[in-house]
Amino acid sequence: MKNRGFKSFKRFKNQRYSLTLSLAWIVVTLLVIAFLLAVLTAWILIEAGVILDTDFLVDAFLLMLIFIGVSTIVAFGLVMLFGKFPLKPVNQLINEMNRLASGDFEARLHFGKVLSKHKTFKEIEESFNELAEELENTEMLRSDFVNNFSHEFKTPIVSISGLAKLVNKGNLSEEQKKEYLIAIEEESLRLATMATNVLNLTKVENQTILSDVTKFNLSEQIRTSVLLLENEWSKKEIELNLDFDEVEIEANEALLKQVFINLIDNAIKFSPAGATVSVEIKLLEKRYAISITNTGVEIPKEKINNIFSKFYQADESHASKGNGIGLAIVKKIVDLHSGKISVESGNNQTTFTVYLPKTQSKIKANKI
DSSP: OHHHHHHHHHHHHHHHHHHHHHHHHHHHHHHHHHHHHHHHHHHHHHTTOOOOOOHHHHHHHHHHHHHHHHHHHHHHHHHHHHHHTHHHHHHHHHHHHHHHHOOOOTOOOOHHHHHSSSSSHHHHHHHHHHHHHHHHHHHHHHHEEEEEHHHHHHHHHHHHHHHHHHHHHHHOOOHHHHHHHHHHHHHHHHHHHHHHHHHHHHHHHTTSSSOSEEEEEEHHHHHHHHTHHHHHHHTOOOEEEOOOOOEEEEEHHHHHHHHHHHHHHHHHHSSOOTTTEEEEEEEOOOEEEEEEEEEESOOOOOHTTTTTSOOOOOOTTSSSSOOOOOHHHHHHHHHHTTEEOOOEEEEEEEEEEEEEEOOOOOHHHHOO
16 A cells, blocks of 8 residues: 555656646746736827827837747746745645555655744644544554454354364263353354444444433442342452442433443453452532442553544453453443543553533533
8 A cells, every 4th residue: 555655656746747837837928918918008008199109119019028028938947947946845745645545644744844834834734744643543443443343253153163063073972062052152142242232332323412311320220230240240259349329310321321331341351350349439510420440450551542442452362351342332322421431540450430410401402
């Protein structure tokens, strides 16, 4: 792709020479127009009787004609020789835009030290480079999305196929057969969960207005979410520390339930056996701050900005369970509630904090 962009860059660079030629013709055209206007003015003055000495006028016209002819030739030559310098910024911009259009997202615009000091050129340079950087990042995320999506769906399918072949061959003890069937069931459930998450993500991504808003007990919803995950935290002997009073909130109850199940499930998943997962609700001025904290492996700083992207996993080995969809759903649901989610990770501890407004009435009114 980069080579293709470079070839396009070379091709269009040669074509930019026509701009200089166009500028030269503009100068010549202006000079000719000026001459014709002078002739027209003189003719009108003669016809009106204002100018009587036509012989002098003819000599003046001949002199003017010679002067304009020489000026035109000199001007045309100078424009052709030096015209590329004032057009250099235009050429640079067009060349880099062509590189970008051809798929070379490493294209960057630099006008040089002198021009870059000018406010207008500086703004063009910064805007173009910001656009190119965003496109480059988008292309990287798209590529990662395709790779991760393929990996996450292919792995369980290959496992199911391999295990089914072993069972089909026979010559297995009842214990082995049971073990393989359990593995097939787990991988099938994994695929089903993944498909459900993709559908949920698609649903919330297409939702622009928060609907089905009711007032409910937020504390009770979090406790219910913890109970639904009892099998997960009991297997690892995780201790749950729930630190909050009874609070009520106006929100979409079903959507928020997905938020807390995902976040608590992640906290349990990435905690070592016997660790503690804490859930805390703080009452701020006009919103609640719900924090879920777990100990264990930290999220690298350079990866925190990507963890809410679809199918992104900080664990690039894909050794841990998950498919990188849960946090994308969480982010979208929080955004729908006009909330905010932040992540802090350090000292073997990670905290996800969800900020939600106490009421959605004003938000609904604004959207209507």
